[in-house]
Each structure stands twice: as structure tokens, then as C-alpha cells.
Amino acid sequence: MPRYGMVIDTRKCVGCQDCVIACKTENNIPEGYNRDWIVTESHGKFPDIQMEIRTERCNHCSETPCVSCCPTGASHIHDVGGVVLVTHEMCIGCKACVEACPYDARYIHPDGYADKCTFCVHRVEKGEKPACVSVCPTYCMHFGDLDDPNSEVSKLLQSRKWHVNLPDAGTKPNIFYLV
């Protein structure tokens, strides 16, 4: 069983928003909503300041508070790759999953259901890459099977330093940022 994840090289990401636009067009995201977005973080003390640009989205966590709080089972873990998905016609729009996500990665679609990144599972199941990964001009995004030690993502994690977002929240996120 594969476990899909992403490895994103923050040293290559320039924050161009191509991934954001690709997601919006591929998944028909309504105006004013985002499944993925760009975060710029600067920290340090002048002149020793570090800046990191990240493309963020649902972390498709291994521990999923958004799934366990769902009262109808609409929010679930997909059979393939551990991708976290929402079945629209089972969602009642109670917003518990939106509140449960420490990354604030979910929103309520204007049609009433909870919505978020799907890792473009409809593309991945056809052997294609997620839309955001496929358009990245700096090739900073990598998608693959974290459980396969020979996959590109696993090799990058073995050879480079990385961090995840909000590790203390305990959700075991599956998006890794190379530093």
C-alpha cells in the first residue's frame, strides 16, 4: 500500500503561485477560495534573517483529526495512498473538520460541503502528477510514495534536511519541506 506525500524544496520555491493557479483551474475552485496557497515566513535578528517560501495545502496527515470528528463519515481516508478526502454528498456542512484541522486547510465550498486538496487523486490514479506539481517552473515540488524507499520523495528525505509544519500538533503530516 503506497502512502502518498509531497516533498517541497523551499530553497527552490520562489512563490510564483503557478501551483495555486494550476489547482484552481484543474479542480474548478470558486473565486475567493484556495486549496493551496503560498506562505512567506521571515524570522531571525537583523542582520541574521532567514526567509522561507512554502507552497502549502492539506498535509494528508497520518493522524487525522478531521476524519475522526466527522459525524457522517464523509471525511475519510481513501483506499489508495492514504489520501484524505471528503465525499460531498455525505457531508452535512457542520464545519467540525474545518475546526479540527490545525493547518486551517479546509473551507466550506459555496455549494455547502467541506472542501480541500485531494492530492489530485483523479490524476494520480491515472498515473499523472498532481496539477500543482506538474506545473512548477522551478521543479521544487515532488510527489510520490513515502513508503517506497526507492521513490524520489523517500530519497530526497534521506539525503536532505527537512521539516514539517506544526509537528507538535501531533497529526504526522505527509508534506515535507526541504531546507
Added chain:
Amino acid sequence: MNELLEITTTRNNPHVDPSMGMWEWQIPVYLFLGGMVAGMMIIAGYFLFTGRHKEKNCSCFFIPIVSFVLLSLGMFALFLDLAHKLYVWRLYTTIQFSSPMSWGAWILILVYPALIANILIKPAKWMTNRIPILTEYSKKINEHPFLVKNIGIANMILGMMLGAYTGVLLSTLGSRPLWNTSLLWVLFLVSGLSAAAAFVHLFAKNKYESELLAKADNGFLVIELFVFVMIFLGLLSSARPHIEAAHLLLSGAYAPVFWVFVIGIGIIVPLIIQLLAVNHKVSHTAIAPILVIVGGLILRFVIVSAGQFSHWFNAHLH
């Protein structure tokens, strides 16, 4: 020069950014009404259990009718909150054991029969006038004191479950540090009991019950203060996001409304007035119970709003 930490995001999802505000007035209103109804069920159940229904003007006769109406209003508020309203029936095609909201949906289904059973012990005149058969049901129930006692027990247990689950629901959402305390259900249950005691005290025709509930309310208010102390002790000795969450109420953006309305006007002032009243220093007025009820409502608004505002962050950078 100070340490710099600047985070900018291009995300601007409605009700998520700049800070979480998904749950608006509907949720605190439901939490308040659900909590107060839970308290009223426990009170009515206790009166039935102790045989007070033999008194003509026992509060246990009007409590279930009022509870029925208030809970239905609360559930209507919940319904208004749902973004995918036509799919609400999906709640009842499954039981999700890991989701307190799913337990709650089923607890609410069980609460109504318990309320109706309580109503049937002595239906109001306007009911028996319209549905005469209710008088017969009432007769049959009253022939079996054991049954009345059990209806009391059922109301107490389901009231506890209803009052507790609302707190558990929020406290299991670990991504909101302010809610992430296992004492939240105790706070909501005690606050619900306190609002219920105040409400029934206001309308009780039986003097003994009215006096008893004023005394009980004082007890609930003192316990509520202790629970607050324990919650803050827990949060302040937890991780940095929990400490920040506690400070939202203690000294941050929500501090004025928390100290003035929840603690001051909602607990301390009515406690002083009611202590004087039960010791016959001043006469009972509607002021203290109304303050308790309003305080309970504001408590839910503060907890829901500040809880959504509280969030995890990379503490090593802050």
C-alpha cells in the same frame, strides 16, 4: 533590535482567514440552550426520583414542556448552521464512534422520548383538551411509581449525557488549544445546571423547590469558579499554544468580556445576591437568576469565539 517573525499568506478563505470564524452565533446559542435543557432534565429527573411529583405544583411538570421547546429552538439553530442542510439526514444513517458530534445526534434522539415520558406523567390541560387519550396514559404511568422513578433516572442520565457531550465535542478538537482541556465538559455541565437552576427558580410555584434551587445554584456557581481555576491551571502548565490560549481570556483580546460578563456579572454578582437572599438578608428577585442565565449564554459565545481564535504555532520561533 528585536527578534523578527513575520508570516504572510496568500490564502484568504472565507471564515478561515485571517482567523477561524466558521462557527458563528448558532453554535453558542445551541450549546447554551442544550446545556440549560440538560440541567433542567437533571433537576426534573431528580424531583421525579425523589417523589416530588406528588406535589400539585411540582416544577417537574412544566420543566419538560419548556425543555422540549428550548431544545427544539437550539436544534433549529444547529440546523441553520449547517452549510449542506438537505443532507442533514446523513447524521442518522451511521454512528461514528470517534465523533462526539455523532454521539450528540443520537443522544438528542434519545432525549426527546425521555422528555415526552416526563410530560406524560402530568400533561398540561391544553394538551389533554386536544388529545384526551393523554389522560389515560398519565393514569397508567402514575399507577406504577417504579415507572415514574425510572423516567426520573432516564431524564437525569440523558441530561448528563446532553450536558457533557457539548463540552466533549469542543475539547476533542485538539487543533484549538483553548478547547483542548478535558474539563470543558464539566464546565459546560455545571454552567448548564446553574442556568437551569436559575431558570426553574424564576418560574417555580413551589416555595420549597424555589428556595432549594437558589441554594443549589449558589453551589453550582462556586463549583463553576473552581472548574475555571482548574482549566486555567491545566492550560497554563501545558504547551506554549495552550498558555497563549489561556491568556486570550485572562489578559488578551477576550479578557474584558470574560472578566466583566462571564466571571463578574455571570457568576460573582449573582452569587453574592443569591447568598444574601437564601440567608434572608434580601428578598428573592429576578435579578440574580437573569444574570446567571445571561452569563451562561455569554460564556458559550466567549468559549466558541476565543477557542476558534486560538491555534497552534511553531513555538520555537515565537
